[in-house]
Amino acid sequence: MLQTIETALGELGGIIWGPYVLIPLLLLTGLYLTVRLGGLQFHKLGSALRLALFDRKDADARGGDVSQFQALTTALAATVGTGNIVGVATAISIGGPGALFWMWVTGLLGMASKYSEAFLAVRFRTTDAKGEISGGPQYYLERGIRNGFGKFLAIFFAVAAALAAFGIGNMTQGNSIASNLESSFSVPTWITGVVLAVLTLAVLVGGIKSIGKVTAGFVPVMILFYVLGALFILVVNVAAIPQAVVLIFTDAFSGTAAVGGFAGSAIMLAVQMGVARGIFSNESGMGSAAIAAAAAQTTHPVRQGLVSMTQTFIDTIIVVTCTGLVLITTGVWEQGADFAATMTGDAFSQGLPGQWGHYVVTIGLVMFAYSTILGWAYYGERCMERLFGRPAVMPYRVVFSLVVFVGCTVPLAVVWNFADVMNGLMALPNLLGLLLLSGLVVRETRHYLDHDPKLRADRRQVDAFMEGHPGAIDSYERTGV
Numbered sequence: 001m002l003q004t005i006e007t008a009l010g011e012l013g014g015i016i017w018g019p020y021v022l023i024p025l026l027l028l029t030g031l032y033l034t035v036r037l038g039g040l041q042f043h044k045l046g047s048a049l050r051l052a053l054f055d056r057k058d059a060d061a062r063g064g065d066v067s068q069f070q071a072l073t074t075a076l077a078a079t080v081g082t083g084n085i086v087g088v089a090t091a092i093s094i095g096g097p098g099a100l101f102w103m104w105v106t107g108l109l110g111m112a113s114k115y116s117e118a119f120l121a122v123r124f125r126t127t128d129a130k131g132e133i134s135g136g137p138q139y140y141l142e143r144g145i146r147n148g149f150g151k152f153l154a155i156f157f158a159v160a161a162a163l164a165a166f167g168i169g170n171m172t173q174g175n176s177i178a179s180n181l182e183s184s185f186s187v188p189t190w191i192t193g194v195v196l197a198v199l200t201l202a203v204l205v206g207g208i209k210s211i212g213k214v215t216a217g218f219v220p221v222m223i224l225f226y227v228l229g230a231l232f233i234l235v236v237n238v239a240a241i242p243q244a245v246v247l248i249f250t251d252a253f254s255g256t257a258a259v260g261g262f263a264g265s266a267i268m269l270a271v272q273m274g275v276a277r278g279i280f281s282n283e284s285g286m287g288s289a290a291i292a293a294a295a296a297q298t299t300h301p302v303r304q305g306l307v308s309m310t311q312t313f314i315d316t317i318i319v320v321t322c323t324g325l326v327l328i329t330t331g332v333w334e335q336g337a338d339f340a341a342t343m344t345g346d347a348f349s350q351g352l353p354g355q356w357g358h359y360v361v362t363i364g365l366v367m368f369a370y371s372t373i374l375g376w377a378y379y380g381e382r383c384m385e386r387l388f389g390r391p392a393v394m395p396y397r398v399v400f401s402l403v404v405f406v407g408c409t410v411p412l413a414v415v416w417n418f419a420d421v422m423n424g425l426m427a428l429p430n431l432l433g434l435l436l437l438s439g440l441v442v443r444e445t446r447h448y449l450d451h452d453p454k455l456r457a458d459r460r461q462v463d464a465f466m467e468g469h470p471g472a473i474d475s476y477e478r479t480g481v
Contacts, residue, residue: 002414009417016424017276019268026275026285029431030109033116036442041111041309047455048306049313057297060459063125064297065133068307070212071296073219075289075311077211078169078375080223080319081368082176083281085361088323089343092333095273097244098251100324102274103281107316110284111309116434116441117285118293118308120144122301123444125294129390132207135294136379137161137287138386141433144440153429157287158383160425162396165383167419168280169376170400171407173369175415178408184362193408196370201401204377208295211374222367223319229360230322233330233351240329247328276420279427282315286423287430291379299459300466302448306455326351373404 016022034041056069066074091099117137124143125135138161142154174196178189203210234241252270283289289308298304323344327333332347339346348357377400384392407415434441451457451465 006414006417009414009421013417013420013424016421016428017272019272022279022424022427023272023275025431026106026113026279026427027109029285029434030106030111030113033112033434033438033441034109036438037112037115037445040115040306040445041108041313044306044449044455045310045313048310051303051455052307052310058299058303058459061297061299062459063133065208065295066212066297067216068296068298068304070216071292071304072307072311073215074208074212074295074375074378075292075308076219076223076314076375077215077371078288078292078379079281079283079311079315079372080219081173081281081372082365083277084226084315084319084323084368085344085365086176086341087277087280088320089327089333090337090340091273091277092324092327093335093337093340093343095270096251097247097324097328097333098249098253098267098270099274099277100321100328101248101252102271103278103316103320103324106275106278107282107284107312107320110279110282110316111312113285113431113434114282114289114312115305115309116438117287117290117430119301119305119441119445120434120437121290121294122296122298122304123440128385128393133295134382134385136291136382137430137433138291138383139294140290140437141429144437145433150433153433155387157426157429158386160422160429161288161291162380162383162387164419164422164426165376165380165400166403167415167422169372169379170403171412171415172419173372173376174404174407175410175412177366177369180362180365184358189409190405193405196373196408197401197405199370200373200377200404201398203374204381204397204401208292208378211378212295215371215374218367219371222364222371223314225367226360226364227319227322229348229352229357229364230326233326233348233357234322236351237329241325244325244328248324278316278320280420280423281320282312284312285431285434286427287433288376288379288426291382292375299457299462300448302445303455305445377401 052072057067091103120140121135124140125133126139128134138154138158141157142151177196178192181187181192182189203214253267279285289311293304293308296304326347327343330347330350332343335343345358345361348361351357352360380400381393381396384396447469
């Protein structure tokens with residue numbers, strides 16, 4: 001029975017993530033939004049990074065449960081996970097070094113998608129029965145697309161996301177933590193499962209404010225820890241970097257597997273693996289990170305959209321690039337797809353002295369995966385709140401924490417396929433919504449940036465140039481946040 005389910009899910013996932021459904025929809029949506037927004041992710045990146053990493057919060061910001069920085073780190077917690085370590089290795093080992101190029105393309109175009117969904121999340125956010133902020137595709141699809149189709153898309157997303165959280169954000173992450181700790185430090189999987197379940201529940205009980213505090217202190221440290229290890233290896237192998245970069249770009253349009261075979265199929269494999277693993281890593285277009293963005297204290301949706309956009313830059317252009325270059329410069333990527341799970345650890349072991357490389361990857365993966373569990377728990381509970389109301393939140397937190405133990409202690413081939421399918425089903429309604437609501441996003445973005453191009457306006461200034469302009473701040477008046 002399990003084998004049949006695994007096969008069926010694998011085939012369905014292959015269709016959803018194949019060359020005719022999500023791959024073109026993701027790339028074309030990102031390209032369309034990039035063009036309509038005038039390449040926002042390129043010419044506003046510096047200001048967005050300053051606002052996200054240095055200013056960290058808006059003075060006298062409206063509503064919200066956490067600061068802009070805490071909303072960003074919560075979203076980063078959910079995205080910087082096993083996809084940055086195992087996912088990159090899988091993409092390159094199957095699709096060749098050219099897959100990294102297509103991960104970059106997915107990330108750069110995805111920044112426009114991430115901006116748009118975060119803008120809409122703040123624009124249409126509301127409060128639940130306990131006074132906590134709720135927002136994301138499960139709300140803006142219905143409130144922005146004011147007909148039965150919009151409500152259908154919103155509910156479809158909420159169901160898919162609540163279920164996907166148990167796959168991509170729970171069992172797969174817990175299993176990665178348990179298996180790596182067992183391999184590196186001989187820690188029994190059941191002990192890891194118990195500890196993780198208890199720690200997860202302890203944080204989740206406090207809601208987004210507790211998650212935001214943990215991720216704000218935890219996420220920057222874990223990313224810096226991993227990136228510094230990778231940079232050390234790249235400095236040691238600096239002579240190999242130019243050749244690796246050339247290989248990435250040439251392979252993206254020729255395909256490693258094309259040697260002795262059909263070039264077109266090899267290129268398509270590089271594109272498919274790059275886009276699929278890229279979106280698995282940075283989640284741009286899936287709509288998940290928008291749920292965290294909605295909780296931010298901000299003076300305008302444009303500002304939080306730009307902050308959230310930097311998440312994809314950090315995840316893909318920094319962390320994924322570090323992993324990919326380490327794999328290619330050390331030559332470990334040539335081991336083949338069968339060794340993808342341990343490939344990054346082998347690359348770091350080669351590049352760092354003694355056993356340090358192995359430990360860096362193991363500790364990095366544990367931190368990445370645990371933070372992903374916390375971020376996705378919040379995504380799942382907000383979708384449950386949308387479907388069943390506030391009373392469903394606490395039971396969801398408890399069940400989610402218990403399922404972490406299950407993920408640590410059982411084989412997960414079926415769950416990985418299930419996660420791929422649910423991720424795809426989340427992305428479909430969100431991408432359609434982004435296209436339908438792009439006019440609103442573009443209009444309000446232009447109006448705001450015409451008055452505050454450097455993102456330095458305070459609340460009083462924002463209120464002054466928004467006075468009498470409908471569509472961007474009426475959500476605050478309507479919901480009282």
